[in-house]
Amino acid sequence: MKKIFALLVFSVVTFMSVSAQRTITGTLLDEEGLGLIGANVLVKGTTIGTISDFDGSYSLEVPSGSETLVFSYTGYNSVEETIGDRNVINLTMTQNTKLLDEVVIVGYTEGSRLGAVSSLASISSDAVENRPNPNVVSSVQGQIPGFVTSANSGQPGSTQQVRIRGTGSISAGRNPLYVIDGVIIQTGSFSQLDAGSNSTDVLSMLNPNDIESVNVLKDASATALYGSRGSNGVIVINTKRGKAGKTAVTLKTQYGTSEATFGKFKLMNAQQQFDHDRTILANSGLDEAEIANQRPTSLLDNTFDWLDAAFRQGTNYNVEVQARGGNEKTKFFVSGGYSETEGTQIFSDYQRTSLRTNLDHTATERLSFGLDMNVSYSQQSNAVNGNRFQSPLLSSFSTTPLQGAVNPATGELYVGNEQEYIGFTGDNFLYSLPRNSVNVNTFRLLSTMNLAYKINDNLRFTQKTNIDFINDDSSDFDDPTTNDGRDDNGGLTSSFNQSRAITSQSFLRFTTDLGGGDHSISGLGGFEYQRVNTKQFFASGIGFADGRLQTLNSSSEPQSVGGSISNYAFVSFLGHVNYDFQSKYLVTVSFRRDGSSRFGKNNQWGNFGSIGAAWLVSEEDFFPENDILSNLKVKASFGTAGNAAIGNFPSLELYGFGNSYQGNPGSSPSQISNPDLTWESSKQFNIGLDFGLFNNRITGLVEYYKKTASDLLLQVPVSRVSGFTQALRNIGEIQNSGVELSLKADIINSEEFNWNVNFNIGFNRDEITSLPDGEDIDNGSQIWRVGEPIRSFSIRSWAGVNPADGTPLWHTTDDEGNINGITGVYNDADELIVGNATPDFTAGLRNQFSYKGIYLDAFFYTAQGHELYNASKPFIDSDGSRFGWVQIVEAADHWRQPGDISERPLPLTGGNNNSNNTSTRYLEDASFIRLKTLTLGYTLPRSISENLKISNANFYLTANNLWTQTKYSGIDPEADEDGSEFFRYPVGKSLSFGLDVTF
């Protein structure tokens, strides 16, 4: 049910001689039978015409002798009708699907044919709205080939890593650039107090229901305009704007529940853990009495399922009102929404309130302006990550079930520091978590003032001024009676972060057809300035009399204060030109010159550019009219871009002043100098084929690309004798190449039943092509080696368990890395490259069915070929090394006597010969297929909604992550390129019910 409204409305009415005129009237409808507003009706060969009004009806006085009327409307096929002796001419106009995709407003460019030449994929609002996840990125997953993201944490509102066409850097930023309504905005985590994968992303402040389209810019022709920041791709989000016409007011509500899912992962219960612990003690040579002393049967009287206690049924609730409307002069989109998500882990929540006004006004024929304002406020209580005592994540995955939660002597919850408490963390999170809190509150104001002045028919001046103001206020409180707070008698850290970004863009935009209708040139040239100031401040105090007093004034002793300031600026000149010949041959050239405070003195300015061309083969005269191939376009582009996510002052030799001795300030060398340090460069070549079959019933796109990134910023390890462990250089080179395919097909398109399919798949292969001195660089369990993929795992290869004595075995290799033997000594085994963390391909398949008013939308997503290191297992499948921690159920299946063939060595206290050290024992194939979204809905038929005086009503039930198929034995096979899963907050599945009503 889409209507495309005209962007430019011409209105020319001429009155000729009064005599011999007649009036022709009629109604112009679209294919759904709705009136076309603003369609052109013209007497052919003259300038006499009119436009249709709000219900598609028109009325035109035509002079006698007029023969033909021409009806046209942007995006629709023009129709010529002979007047004859009719006084009423009604028409149904049909959409011209071929031209439709080319009209895009993306980033800097407006109304140009950007999409025709470059690699740009768009998804519209229906793919991202009404989703329970507050971060829009999660909804884009799997819809666009080459766009890869994974849900790394179930913490609502958490950051998600995004990669477009592979990983473009080794140590500098790898996330794409985010643009909202034409302005580059801040994203990522701001708070100092939330950690790692559970951190809040300020992008979650954007209400996905405000989004009109998400456009992903993938090749150089599209990204060159973003210059030194475009090499990782650009995501351009456009929010909804007003439309002339009746004001549509929509009310949206949604409510759902979710639950944590753990895949094949399962922990031992109390009896199993008891038996396993006793076995370990017996294996280690203890006698019956000693075993009974360490693990008395009385432990079985007070047991507890910790994992179950850490997770609950989550809920999500959204309510929103949107209003959209306007007239020819003023258009508005207004929305207000509230969203509340309770995560599946206890005490993790996210609430967001968001208000938006997008206002556009045409003041005079020449001048138009607008104001967009988005204010949002979010509050998050954060599930604490990893190594804090109070972390339910660590505790629930490690505390033995033999430790009860309640002290039988007192009937109260254990605190965790009692002598008899055997839980490893020494903390009972059921006691500490309600008392200790990590809260992150963020306020964001994103506001743009737009101005456009039409100088003449060919030239326009536009000015955009934006402020992106983010204020984050976080606190981290430790109650004095809990383990984290005990040492200091409680502690509170309050931190404030503020980021103020100002962006100003001034452009001259031109369009001209160089006399004659065959040529048309359009483009822009101008200037952008962006300045970002960030400021941070924190204070912490200790010594609290009571855990209910949670302000700094209540602390008896100030403990530390800190603050920092950091700024950066970019100054840029950019321009681009589109040339179009007969709408068949298109060429686009773009250029950007960027200077930034981040780049070293010797390399402060950079130039970036691209050229792209497209040929609409199907528009050629020689192209035969046929029913099969209805549309064919070939395109290619080449260009350069850069990556400036390199920190704010990486080139200076610096002393830092953070340390102290006896309260006196101390200083120390903090950075080695490099005045040559600058952005990373990338070159990309793209070639593609767009096609349409069977009158565009099936449309598709195939693209091949090759990206080379060079001058990569690498921390080159240096001899530690220098006092530093590494120094930064622009020195490496990597390559990504791949193929993307997307297909859309209207398989069945009848009155009552529709079925369409949307399929996309992206293959990416990456390789490091150059490193300093060709030397490998170690990256934990991964390695950067020339000739290998960027995220290669290099670890020792597990060779199983020695059947004779139950000790662990690993492989040894020769100099070429081929396995040539087995050893029982970990240090003697050799590392080899055993897989990588990025998928060979990702694909999405979306099937949409509709029957009368009922619709069903199923979306499958798969990522195949990536390995994931299950970093939790060395702790909970540890062969006795982590005695006292709960273990997974499979740990009981181990070697027991000579001759046994087992996956696991004999478990002993202190472990068995380093058997749980890093090796392929814990590296698994994490390929998966997942039913990401399944939505069943019903749209009220027009007759009923008219009776209710509403224009549309839609009920739906949507389920996320309903079904997963994978061999991975850990918690969740979706992981980002770090390739390691360590006690993570699972994403879980959810079911929501929603209702949209439009008045």
Add this chain to the structure above:
Amino acid sequence: MKNIYILFSLLVFLVCTSCEDQLNLIPAQSLPTSESLADLDGMETAVNGAYDALQSVDYYGREFVVMADIEANLAYLSIANSNRFVSAYTYTWTVQNGDIAGVWNAGYRAILRVNNVINGIDELEGDAARRNQIKGEALAIRALCYFDLVRFFAKPYATGTPSSDLGVPITLEATLEELPRNTVAEVYNQVISDLTTAKSLMTADSRTRMNALAAEALLARVYLYQEDFTNAEASASEVINSGEFALIDNFSNLYLSDSSSEDIFTLRFLTVETRGSDNMGQIYNPEGYGDIRVTQDLIDLYEPNDQRNLIYQLSANNEYYTSKYAGQDGTIGLVSPRILRLGEMYLIRAEARFRTNDDAGALEDLNTLRAARDASALSSIPNFRTILEERQRELVFEGHTTFDYWRNGITMVRSQCNTGLEVNLTSCSVNASDFRTVHPIPDDEVLVNQNMVQNDGY
């Protein structure tokens, strides 16, 4: 129309003239090196940065000090442990061990900080005494770091062939060059040279910073490790006879506060610098991690009234713990390490005298110490073991135990071994000639530095 063009050009022009300025931003909390070390105040701040480096958890904050004791027989690692020091206790560390790499990195980090001071300070104007004090402190810190590095990563001077055994690389300036290892003898010479110069430059007497007598005390220790007993005795005597120090009244109070009468150089930690569970004491205190517990070997060393007998038994599990590091000024587990103190000086002199056949002199020193600690007087010193055991009684958990075994070529025997309380051991003793008495050069260093040679056995 024209107006618009003029206005626009003006706008672009105005914005652009400030273009270049906008790109010249500097960080708000760092300064370029040349500006940080421009005067004596800056140099002193830089030396404070070096003390701060010594306080690193990898170095005197915990790991370096603890490893020397957990690798010996006076303590064991409980099976219920927080997974710290397991490989140290069992001698199964890999070349990638983080604690070992931490010592290497921390040592060289401190060395970089003082090298910049030593190299730049002579050109600065200012009070000569102050300049000398700062330079002296920097030299003494450098000597301490090199001495610690060479005894941790190389064969002992006394039992090896120092003129050819590989020591650690010596760097006396800030450089990224990949340096080869100097010999053990060369490192010791550098240490002695730095300390000798330092001792002549320093005049201030704060005991929480390096000072002339601290340099002398460290020289005594270095000479002892070299078995240069004459000089060891002379330096120890200098310190003892200075009259500046007195053995503490009650030894159990030594680490409960941050200063005492016997401190020669204390690396002082303020209460606000507490690291909570990562305070050094917490690895010994059951309220913290409590992983390291006392063995029968240590219990057997003490007479019941000996002030140094800080061993107690915990009722919850009947195991033995030490209360030496209960905590400073009420902050649990907080420790200001006494890197150099008077007690050690008596022991150094006793050992030096014993080894030069001055049994009477040695006995006198031992008994002076024992008297102050409420231990009964010894009547004779039957063999070297007596000296060794007195050192153990006095200096246990202060980072000396394994070094004392290896430099004297004595095998470390654990009589409390695999009784069920400790982490499993494949062997209950370590021979002084075992390759594992020397820690491996960190793998990260060997991988980067083409000129680095790894220790035997790794």
